Amino acid sequence: MMKKILIYLIFLCCFGLTATVWGSELVSSRGVIEDRFGTMSINEVAKADFKPMGDFLSKGFSESVHWIRFVVTPDKTGELLVRINPTILDQVVLYEPDPASVNGWKTQVLGDRSYTDDYDFTMVALEFVVNPSAPETVYYLRLQTTSSSFMLLDVHQPADARNLDYRFVLFQALYAGLLLWLLFWAVSDYVAGRQRVVAWFVLYQSCYILYHLAITGRLVPIIGFIPSGATDVVTNYLVCIMPLTALMFHRTMFADYAPSKPALRALDLLAVLILIELGIMFYGNTQMALHVNALVKLLFVPLFLYLAFSAKREAVPKIATLRLFYILIAVAQLDEQLILLGWIEPQKIYLLVLLFQGIVTSGLMFSLLHSRSKEMMRASEQAQQSLRMSQQQLEIEKRQRREQSRFMDMLNHELKTPLSVIRMAMGMEQQSEPIKQHAIQATMDIDAIIERCLQADQMEQRQLVPKRQLCDINSMLVEFERNGTHQISLQSSPLPRINSDPQLLNIVLGNLIGNAIKYRDVDIPVQLDAQPHEYQGREGVLLGITNVPGVAGMPDPEQVFEKYYRNQAAHGNTGSGIGLYLVRNIVGLLDGWMAGCDTDR
Template sequence: MRFCFQLLLWIFGLSLSAAASGNDLVISRAFLVDPAGALSIDQVTLADFQPAGPMLSQGYTEAVHWIRLSVKAPDHGDTVELRIRPAFLDEVRLYESDAASPGGWKTRVTGDRYSYQDRDRAAVTLAFVVRPQAPQTVYYLRLKTAGISRLYVEALPSRVAQREDLKLIGIQVVYLGVMLWLLSWAIHDYAMRRDSITGWFVLSLLVHIFHNLAVMGYLAPFLPPQAAPLGDMITSLLVVGALLSAMLFHRSLLRLYMPPKLLMFVLNVLIGLSLLELAAIAGGYPRPALQANNAVVVVVFPALFLALAFTLRQEAVPSRFILRTFYCMGTFPTVLPMLGWVDAVTWTLYAAQVHGLLSGGLMFLILNLRSRQLLREGQKASLDLELAQQHLHLERSQKEEQGRFMVMLTHELKTPMSVVRLSLDAMKMKGPLKNHADRALEDMNDIVERCQQVDQLEQHRLIIRPQPCRMDDILSDLKQNSWAPDRLLTNTEPLPDINTDPQLLRIVLGNLTSNAIKYAAPLTDIEMTAIFKQRQARFGILITILNQPGAAGLPDPERVFQKY
């Protein structure tokens, strides 16, 4: 693990800093805090300075900071560049002793609020070109910025400084190449699936790419001289926008796992705070906005998302274990300086790039796993749909075949039955034998009619023709046409007319009375009642057909209304 991170840092040049390679010509550094920013250069030269390391970091403050540099002359008399980073400092002013200048001091100024065309050399890093005299020369730098007062300065021979600029360009090419590849994948995946989470990832990548270009100084060459202050505002907006876009993406992702409402409320508050910070920057108050944003980035954001990751209550794609692992890996780079794997100075200079690459890569892995899983589920759903369509087509074919069979069966059975009925009538048979034959023919006819009606019902071809009718008349007809009318006892109260299909109602009640007669105890009565009743806030007629169970016993309640 340690080797992997060291390799990553080497790729970004953290192990290739000029100071580490012995090219820095700075002999000593010291700093002075000017709270009111009112000290003149003559007063500063007489003040007491405090020793300083390569990196001056004083947080967000309105105070002015002075840096005193003792620079030795190069061996070959080359020009020296006071190379200053980061590139988003508002104003850095150089004071060098010059007897020919008014007051004895020559001054120059650079920063992201000043025109790129006025810099000592055409480079994205801030720098002053000087010619230190042997054995050493003292220079003063005055730093005033609305952002964090953090300054790293080194004195390099011009040829060495050019090589370091080429290294930075190489690092930037690697960074942009990876981020643009992630962006192209995310755009393609969003175009394919229209997943909102991937859409937020696209937005986050875009903001982080422009944020990197801004803080590394690559926007300055494209701005006209009079628009240099605008570049400073754009950089501040992108610093806040990078955090805001990341929070929007993570909120969209974490919602899949049902996190605690309280933690999501805190996240929504932070999103609202970022929107207020953007408004403050646009309104001309960048320092408090950037200070609040930095506090969220350093303290609140890592702690909140670790708490969210370990309190998720629902599984999703990818699993909670994978999500927690990646979130832990995403916060791990913040402890690299504590582990001694990289010094704090160089980490500060490259942390944004390393963290951007690492977090972007981890989120890509999460979304790639999610995309592949959803793709597999989509393919399975498509296959299931295709199988269901095939089954539906087969079922429809079978029903059509069944319908044709029922038409043929009805024709083939009813014709012989009519012949038998005519033959019985011609023979003028009477008595129980004739009644038994008529009842058998009627049963056969009922079976054919029921099969035909069931087929029409299953194929949704049964036409219902409602019309006004009376229930007592229908029950009387059922009793008269029954083959055991003496066993049917009807009990009805005065009932209103009903609007239904009388033929279908007769069929339903006829089936029930026929079954009651068949399966009731021999010679027992069948009771049919019809009463006016309210059920589920609606009025209607309740029909009851009651019989005593015969030798077959009571039917299975779960299967009494099944087809077979």
């Protein structure tokens, strides 16, 4: 984004340069005198000695009237246009020789306090129409203004003047478009982040756009009709309010970097001084207020630099970036104020400098905010990611605690009975054979619980890796039937050898058959039904294990494969609630499938 804006600014600068300095020059000489009390008549001025003057008049803030004598040497007969910039000058009077007049002079009056009903607000300069005679004609201008006595005087053919206007209007449209884009970006960024520094930039940018419209003569045609003289008042107030909003923006920006506290207090004093300026202006001393305002803005330069270089705490953007930006802002600000105060002699290019000072300042402010917002967004995303990771870790820990709690509940519940049997057997002096068998079965039950817990843990840790080979499942089933001592009834067709892990397959069959035997009706054997079956284009074996539920009843088919699930009535038998959970996962590991339901379904 910043690269595109830089390219746009370079293009705008080049285009603005052509729009500002292009055109023919028909003035052969210029001179100026100061009328300290504003009492000289045109006839007295015509006899006075003038000091040579360049393209610009630059006398700073002065209560004096300044007279400019200029000689026009037309290259052909016809009307010419005397053009004056900027358009915010209070009053400019042109004196043109006219033998038909009583005093020999014809006058025209323009300025932002002297608009007439037929004034063309679309013009980009104050324009006087003159009809010089060859070989040369002498004209006089009388300037009196409360703003800086800064003025550019040119004379052009009407066609050349219109070409300049077209170029400058297009330049202004591009310029205003960039200013508005920066404003809209700031508004959207403030809505998203609610940063106080962005709010001050929004206020500053809004004031600067109005100020730019005022000094280029566009405030009236865009906002609407403003009474004669009111444009001058609005412009003067904007001149003072704009640096106040800029100062508050910079004050808020610097606060994050822990700069010199006395320098921050100096900024606060300058803000108070600007408020005093507004009061002085309200009570009628406009020129003093504007003069003080220019001096205050000049003080911004060393103060901003000192604050930037006294920063002690890293923030966003980094201190090095902050210092570079404020060096550039200081250069732009220094040029403008020295010109307006009349302390340096400007060249024609300086009119473009004055126009671009605002966009350079706004652009640099935007750069600071953009890099700040970008870094803060990145930090916010990192914080959100850390929060998500913390929440995930917390959820994992919660699951682990629940798992541990359920595991301990299972051990506490399921080991009590076999441990009681063992304790009872050990407490007898003489143990009968049935008691011994009960004790042996109790130890086997405990061993089975521990074994299944270890197998489940290995599976969850992904340590159960199938070691495939050709397996004779028929032999496995026959072996289970033989060891079942009439508790199993096997019905089997000739079965193909399958590619699987015999150890894992044995765990699956042992858990399923053992579980069916444990919870069956003791009078009815478990039915094993095995037959060849093709699944997803592969040959395999479909094994059905059926029992008639005993006193424990039917388990919930929705939860039967969940870890630690046991039907409430099944707690009469020792078990872990892990067997079917383990079976389902191992079957998946071996690329098989399984389901459980009652025979009616």
